[in-house]
Each structure stands twice: as structure tokens, then as C-alpha cells.
Amino acid sequence: MKEIEEKIKETVKKLFKENKIDIFIGYSEGTLPLRSTPCLITRPEDIEKLVWNSYCFNNLAVYLPRFFLPQTQKKDVKLPRIGILAKGCDSRSIVGLIKEHQLPRENLYIIGIPCEGMIDIKKIQDAGCKMKEVEIVSAEEKNEKVIVENEDKKKIELKKEELLADVCTSCKYNVPVIYDVLIGKEKRKTKEEERAAIIEEFEKKPLEERWKYFQEQVSKCIRCYACRQACPNCYCKECFAEQTKPKWIGVTDNISDIMFYQMGRIFHQAGRCVDCGACVRACPVGIDLRIFTYKLIKDVKEFFRYEAGVSLGEVPPLSTFKSDDKQEFITEP
């Protein structure tokens, strides 16, 4: 990890020196242990701030579209050249955004990093039972192990493998699909089938039970829209959740409105979601969003043989069609 961090700094330094980029988006150390925070670097002096560790979980692609808003593209303004650090999932988001004409590829310099999986903080809190009540004051990563220390000076050693986020354990593309330079080149062993199995199991449950689960999960929602803010796919200038003409959803915490919001947001991900897990991590009340978003990923793959953000050439599934598309669901007299 340290070597990769050094290599990243070296590359970014070179990029600034050769005047290839104006802004670099990476991670810097967070204010709390076990956290890295996204950071934008505009001056070469700040490059030393960059870090690379197992807590770099944010999907950085979310910061890109705002630099290339359509109105700025029309006005003949000089667009910034942006360097960005991309894990597998970030790179897939970038591919999706390029396809949706939100980013010009030529203005991006992508430093790809084959991701070794990011740590789920909630899992650390759960693992060392006592860690839940007392705050973690420091954390250290060493040879596939994470040593955390709490307020009472108690140290607990945990295996990194067991702490990986669910999205990471079932990740299929840990090596970036698009990059200008790749640092490291490991293909990680993952259990892709695991997630599909969970969805299949849920599908088999009786209808009422599925509805109950959906209702239970959604009723936790406080409509903070963190899931939307964290998602690179949600770049709409005006979201349906805030639209007033037509007004899709009320502003109250009525469960029906919350359901509408969640269904709407999740369905908007159809054929676009890359399963980066940003929404799940951002959710402050811990809604199991992935069980719903993954269903769409599974369906899109099954019906249209398409995976989001894998290749630049493929046409998005909902803007094309085939004459023999699935139509068993059509009502016949």
C-alpha cells in the first residue's frame, strides 16, 4: 500500500510538472481514524497530502460531472483537465458518465489502481464487540491485518479479509476498465456469485414477505438524499425528488412518499448502476439498498446481456432495442 501511495505521488507530481492536468482528485487523510477523505489538489505543493489505504472507499467519479456541465461546454469556456484516482468501481462509473456525455474523455487523466478491497467501518465496530461503545482512537494497517485501538488503550487485531465491505467481496472488476496509467496489476479473487445467490433467495420468498422487507427497510429512510449525493449516476441538475412541476413526491415523511423516492431513485439506476456501494455507505440509517439495486443489475444482465460501465462501445440498454427482446410479461387476452 505504501509503495502504491509513493507511486501515486510520483505520477501526480510528474503530471503537474508536465502541465498535463489542472486539478487532481484523490484521497487525503481523514480527521478520524479509519477514514480517508476525497481531496482536490490544484497546487503541486499539496501533493504530499495524498494517501492510499484501505479506507479510500468514496467513489471519486461523483466529483467529475460538475466540472463539465453542458452550459459551460456550450459557452466556449476552457474546460479543466482533471487527473483522477480510479479504483475498479470508480473507473466503471467514469465509463458510464462518458457514455452519457457528461465527461469528455480527452480532459481526463485516469490513474487506475487495482483495488484490494476497502474496509467497511461498520464491520470493524461490530467485530471487536467493545469497539461499539467506545471510540476508536487509532488504526494501523499491517500485513493484511488491521490493528485498532480504542479509548481504553485496548488494542484489537483484526483480519483485513473479514472486514472488507460486501460490495468488495463480490466485486468483479477490481482492476480498472479504463485508465491512462495503471499502478499495480493484481486481479483479486472474489466471490461474485455470492451476491446473485442472495438476490435469488429473496426472489423466492413469498410476495407479502418481500413487500414487508421493502417496507421495513424504506421506513427507516429520513429522506436526507445522501444516497443520491454519493452516487456518480445522479448528476441531474434538478432531481425528481425536488421537482415542483410536476411534483412527484410530497415533502412530508409520509411512508408512501418515501417509497416513491426510493423506488424512483433505484429504478433510475436501471442499466447504469455499477454496484460501487456508495449509496449503501452513505446511508446514515443503514437501509439495505443493495438488495434492490442489484436486482436491476441482475435483470439487465439477464434480459439484455449488458453490464454497466464495462466498455465504452456498447450502447446503454435502455436506449436501444432488439426485435427479439423479452416479452413474456405482455398481457394477452
Add this chain to the structure above:
Amino acid sequence: MKNIDNWEPKIVAFLCNWCSYAGADLAGVSRTQYPSNIRVIRVPCSGRVDPFYIIKALQNGIDGVLVSGCHPGDCHYISGNLIARRKFALLKSFLEYIGIEPGRVQFSWVSAAEGGRFAQIIEKVTREVKELGPINKMVKKI
């Protein structure tokens, strides 16, 4: 709605201007009988129907939604219904997955010459929605 015996479902039908709406018209001028539970909304094309329209209808207490367009290949706008087919395949599967009865949201193809078929589809949809009973999921209760 209080008396379940007299309850009749409310069904919204989004019909495309060029085929299904004309099909409904043909059913009317041919004096074909079909249940009066449907409220027709004319749309330019089945591709115009946003999934939100459907969810919003359910939220407003509509017991069933039917979307009908031209047969594949006959779209007035060449491919509107084919694009819609993909969208609806995902929507239908998704709604069922989260626990909304599959009979509540239905899709069909009816051409301008199929007045009889239109009546049959309305009968079938009404029968299925009646069996499901009044909608209680999703409905906004104030």
C-alpha cells in the same frame, strides 16, 4: 370502498394515440361491451409512459394500471414501443420483486383494427385486479 361487495376497481389505461386508442375507439363504435372500470389516458406513444406515471397512479390509489401500445414493429414512431418494452420488462420485474402484485401493472399490444382484442384485454385486466382487491400498498394516506 367501505362495502367490499360493491367495490369496483379503478383502472388507469395509458393508450397510445395511433393503435390502442384507435382500437378502443373501434371497440366503442362496434358496440363491443367491456367493463367500465378503465379511465383512459391518451398518450402519443407507449414510449411516452414514464415508469413514474405508473408508480404515481398506484400511490394515488389506482387499483390497476394498463399500458397499451402498437404491436412491435408497428410503432408510428418506428421504435417507441420497442424501447418501452425494455423499460417495462425491467419495471414489471422490479415491482414484483419488491412485493407489488404482478397483476396490478400490465402491458399489452393492441392495434387499431383490434377492437375485440381490446375488449378482451380490458375484461381480463379488470377480472385480475378485482381478484386482487383494493390496493393497500403504496397508497398515500393522509
